[in-house]
Amino acid sequence: GAVVSQHPSWVICKSGTSVKIECRSLDFQATTMFWYRQFPKQSLMLMATSNEGSKATYEQGVEKDKFLINHASLTLSTLTVTSAHPEDSSFYICSARGPRDALSYEQYFGPGTRLTVT
Amino acid sequence: EDKVVQSPLSLVVHEGDTVTLNCSYEVTNFRSLLWYKQEKKAPTFLFMLTSSGIEKKSGRLSSILDKKELFSILNITATQTGDSAIYLCAVNRPDAGNMLTFGGGTRLMVKP
Numbered sequence: 174g175a176v177v178s179q180h181p182s183w184v185i186c187k188s189g190t191s192v193k194i195e196c197r198s199l200d201f202q203a204t205t206m207f208w209y210r211q212f213p214k215q216s217l218m219l220m221a222t223s224n225e226g227s228k229a230t231y232e233q234g235v236e237k238d239k240f241l242i243n244h245a246s247l248t249l250s251t252l253t254v255t256s257a258h259p260e261d262s263s264f265y266i267c268s269a270r271g272p273r274d275a276l277s278y279e280q281y282f283g284p285g286t287r288l289t290v291t
Numbered sequence: 292e293d294k295v296v297q298s299p300l301s302l303v304v305h306e307g308d309t310v311t312l313n314c315s316y317e318v319t320n321f322r323s324l325l326w327y328k329q330e331k332k333a334p335t336f337l338f339m340l341t342s343s344g345i346e347k348k349s350g351r352l353s354s355i356l357d358k359k360e361l362f363s364i365l366n367i368t369a370t371q372t373g374d375s376a377i378y379l380c381a382v383n384r385p386d387a388g389n390m391l392t393f394g395g396g397t398r399l400m401v402k403p
Contacts, residue, residue: 217379
């Protein structure tokens, strides 16, 4: 149980285009999903938190107009990198937490999406 | 601002050695500390610690939390090459929707 998938697992796009990354909880309802970014040899940096049906909360320094997050259902959240630039190239990881995890605070991580912008 | 600091940044050992990874934290509102192992993809959960002094153990891995001194250690005994990974600790922020603040990670390499 508690499986989270991401799609695509890797993507290469041209500078100026937009890319959408999907995060799905496969066997539980994810009331909260988190999006992280990880640059090479660095740790995970939280970008935003999204609760189903409401607007995402972005961390300081993360441009909400550039990284659009939608959490329209209990099993799907999407991150759209708009007008991507080479400096957006990174490993994007989502995690999800269901209501039963409110006490355990455990997050279940997706396998990540490697984005390369040329 | 919440801070999670891990040390060492990287470590190279030989198979069979025992390693200790450190994680110290400064947070305004602590609830739990979590350890993850990250190989090529996303982190995999190892331990969650909420109480001081109670060791959690899983095979050759063990971890303990000291809430007075604000740190945790992760021990790996009889290391194997498969233990090579980045080990991340994270602190749960209950005042911010239970999001996790990650430390910088310790990169462990176990040589045969």
